[in-house]
């Protein structure tokens with residue numbers, strides 16, 4: 001059995017190996033334009049824009065749904081899709097008198113690890129998306145003393161044409177990328193504190209400067225149609241955009257200092273947790289849902305900043321749970337699924353719409369395989385009597401209800417977990433309802449559930 005040593009002594013930094021980028025040669029000759037209007041807007045484009053997500057229900061109960069504008073726990077510094085609320089996460093740990101090591105195997109922007117820090121518990125956050133780990137690290141390091149920084153020097157031997165195949169070349173001219181990369185090099189060579197501040201500032205700046213490439217679907221960003229549509233900025237404009245974001249991120253993180261315990265952040269896979277068996281006391285997490293959100297596509301621009309080009313190399317997309325890409329069926333584990341999961345697969349297989357019995361069935365099977373492999377791993381790494389809190393959202397495939405909460409409860413029970421409590425919250429506008437095609441089929445409102453289970 002895969003049983004590597006426990007990796008959580010001190011703050012484990014996110015994988016810097018992905019922070020390299022390749023540059024090849026291509027020549028583009030364009031005039032310099034001034035800073036786009038979008039760059040002057042205050043908040044960064046928020047994936048929750050227009051999505052109603054109250055922090056409390058009408059009855060006053062605290063909902064896990066992150067409010068549309070949440071500042072608590074630095075959620076506004078880089079709004080991460082499907083993050084739950086910091087206030088709720090802290091409350092959940094306190095309410096259930098959590099003690100020992102807290103794990104989130106789908107840690108996203110690190111709400112769980114930050115909440116654990118806040119209530120004084122050691123924690124481990126794992127995510128396969130390196131963008132998520134940078135944001136989680138920024139939040140975990142808030143309040144750390146930061147080095148000052150100076151504007152980077154222009155690289156001496158600037159071979160502009162080498163930037164034409166940089167992942168950022170989907171939106172920027174090589175001249176503009178050359179300056180962004182001067183900043184990137186400065187940031188990744190810097191020490192504690194400024195590393196995550198600098199990278200998140202770069203994410204924000206790139207997102208703002210490419211706002212015009214966003215469409216109505218918040219998880220898709222277009223690429224420039226031709227070289228004339230690429231964003232071209234002077235060095236001065238790139239510097240101002242990045243410095244403005246550094247100043248914002250620095251101010252927010254200095255204001256927010258709650259470090260009271262150790263956090264380890266690991267770039268890893270929920271299906272292969274790099275943790276010892278029976279080492280975890282509490283799991284607080286929200287897995288990706290069966291809603292066709294592709295986390296790599298949603299963060300294409302931030303991944304490009306880190307040197308990851310998902311259109312040239314879709315490896316990361318294939319690996320993420322809930323991906324819209326389907327892997328070879330040889331890679332599926334042969335789990336026998338419970339009644340709720342099998343029934344849903346049966347309904348999808350029989351649906352008369354195009355591709356239901358082909359692509360969509362395969363994708364749903366793959367999702368359930370990833371989910372159950374994740375629950376297997378959680379069962380392995382958790383101590384007996386460990387507590388697990390899962391935040392999950394039901395959804396619809398066409399007119400078929402996807403009862404994710406029921407599926408999780410059943411699959412966990414098959415692996416030795418007993419249900420202690422379920423809280424349900426109505427989700428009035430979810431991404432399913434934002435998508436017109438899905439709305440046409442939607443029969444009822446979807447619910448978000450918080451499921452609490454005990455091992456053994």
Ligand SMILES: C[S@@+](CC[C@H](N)C(=O)[O-])C[C@H]1O[C@@H](n2cnc3c(N)ncnc32)[C@H](O)[C@@H]1O
Nearest residue numbers: 083084106108109111127128129269270320321
């Ligand atoms: C619903 S989000 C979690 C949001 C988080 N609770 C927060 O507050 O930001 C699910 C996360 O699972 C991550 N993920 C997807 N597949 C994964 C895998 N195989 N291993 C680890 N993490 C994965 C995604 O990158 C995403 O960050």
